[in-house]
Amino acid sequence: MRELGRGFGYLVKGQRWVAQHGKQFGWGLLPGLITLVLYAGALVALVLWGTDLVSWATPFADDWSDPWSDLFRGFLTALLFALALLLSVVTFTAVTLVIGEPFYESLSEQVDISVAGFAPESGLPLWRELLVSVRDSLRIVVRAAVWGVLLFGLGFLPVVGQTVIPVVGFFVTGFFLVEELTAVALARRGVRLRDRLALLRARKTLAWGFGAPLAVFFLVPFVAVFLMPGAVAGATLMARDLMGETSDDPDDPDNADDPDGAADPADPAGTAGGGAGVTGAVGGAPHPAGGGAPTGR
Numbered sequence: 001m002r003e004l005g006r007g008f009g010y011l012v013k014g015q016r017w018v019a020q021h022g023k024q025f026g027w028g029l030l031p032g033l034i035t036l037v038l039y040a041g042a043l044v045a046l047v048l049w050g051t052d053l054v055s056w057a058t059p060f061a062d063d064w065s066d067p068w069s070d071l072f073r074g075f076l077t078a079l080l081f082a083l084a085l086l087l088s089v090v091t092f093t094a095v096t097l098v099i100g101e102p103f104y105e106s107l108s109e110q111v112d113i114s115v116a117g118f119a120p121e122s123g124l125p126l127w128r129e130l131l132v133s134v135r136d137s138l139r140i141v142v143r144a145a146v147w148g149v150l151l152f153g154l155g156f157l158p159v160v161g162q163t164v165i166p167v168v169g170f171f172v173t174g175f176f177l178v179e180e181l182t183a184v185a186l187a188r189r190g191v192r193l194r195d196r197l198a199l200l201r202a203r204k205t206l207a208w209g210f211g212a213p214l215a216v217f218f219l220v221p222f223v224a225v226f227l228m229p230g231a232v233a234g235a236t237l238m239a240r241d242l243m244g245e246t247s248d249d250p251d252d253p254d255n256a257d258d259p260d261g262a263a264d265p266a267d268p269a270g271t272a273g274g275g276a277g278v279t280g281a282v283g284g285a286p287h288p289a290g291g292g293a294p295t296g297r
Contacts (some may be wrong), residue, residue, distance in 0.1 A: 007209020007238070014234020015227070017111060020183050024107050028229025031100025036225050038095070039088050046084055050077050083152065090144040090173055093180045094137035096228055101130055104232045108184045111236040112237035113143060116245070120189045129187070136193045144176045174211025176202065177218070182242065189243060199242045210238060 018025040046053075054076045061069045097104060109119035151169045155161040179200055186196050200207045214231060218224040 001194070003205035004209035007206040007211070008213060008239075009209075010234040010238040010241070011081045011210050011214060011231065012234070013237055014111075014228035014232070017114070017233040017237075018107075018230045021114075024110055024233075025229050027103050028107050029225060031096045031103055031229045032225035033098040034099055035092060036222065041262075043081075043084060043088065046081060050080055054058070054080060071218065077153075086152065086169075086173075087141075087145060090148065090176060091141050091213065092218060092224055093177050093228075093231075094141055097180055097184065097232075098130070098137055098169070099136055100228075104184050105129070105188070107229060107232055108188070108236045111233045112185070112240070113256065114238070115240070121274065132182070132187065136187075137180065139193060140176055140179055144173070147172050147176075158188055161272065164205065169210050170215045171208050173215040175204065175207050176211075177214055177231075178207040178211040178235065181231050182239045184232055185236040185239035186242070189239070190207070191243075194287070203242065210234065 008175070018028065026153060051073070054073050058073060058076065061072055064072070112119035148169075151165055151172065154165045157165070182200070183193075183196060186199075214227065217227055
């Protein structure tokens with residue numbers, strides 16, 4: 001329960017950070033608004049022409065007697081729209097992050113600077129960062145889509161499908177949202193996709209505390225637009241936790257446990273939270289004096 005609360009705390013702290021930095025919040029809204037317009041247009045088109053699409057894809061049902069043909073196609077249309085809504089929630093973050101790469105990179109860097117005095121840099125040119133971001137986002141979307149189809153099928157189970165499965169769906173969606181959001185900060189530290197997933201799997205409860213509530217909020221796209229800047233800020237703070245980094249910020253949860261910033265006697269190397277495993281995989285931890293992290297991609 002402590003890790004769940006800690007994860008939710010990062011979500012709240014991120015929203016508080018952007019509220020205190022109005023300029024960053026304003027710029028951070030633009031990518032979400034662009035994505036919202038694109039998704040709204042796609043969903044409206046699906047509502048208008050979804051039935052025609054299903055009819056075109058099921059010519060074998062033309063000869064069925066009434067009402068079976070209409071019922072079958074109506075079910076498929078509803079299924080198609082439900083899957084589109086699920087994918088829109090899962091992919092909204094990925095698409096928004098790709099569109100807003102420069103905006104969110106800048107916002108994440110400012111969060112690092114505000115709590116530690118410096119921001120690690122990947123050392124990669126912008127075009128390469130965009131390419132890596134798109135590639136990793138596609139991999140996450142494929143994973144999320146597989147889970148989405150599986151959970152949607154399980155949703156037809158009596159009782160369990162209407163109670164347990166929706167809750168599981170929010171936790172699964174939340175996990176993937178957290179991966180996408182923390183990728184902004186972790187990629188600057190040279191942490192590759194498989195290592196990011198390993199970090200989050202090692203602390204699933206922390207990720208769920210941040211991502212599950214966000215998945216609920218993101219069901220309303222307009223709300224998602226306003227929460228995205230704060231979500232990126234909060235995910236940056238969480239990324240610092242995952243990497244075992246501390247700061248001079250008195251509100252930092254790590255410092256709350258150790259106000260003097262001293263190393264944990266049980267973990268003198270400061271590797272709590274899985275930081276050592278990942279830094280070893282990518283070639284080293286971020287330079288404490290402000291130098292760029294090894295790229296390792």
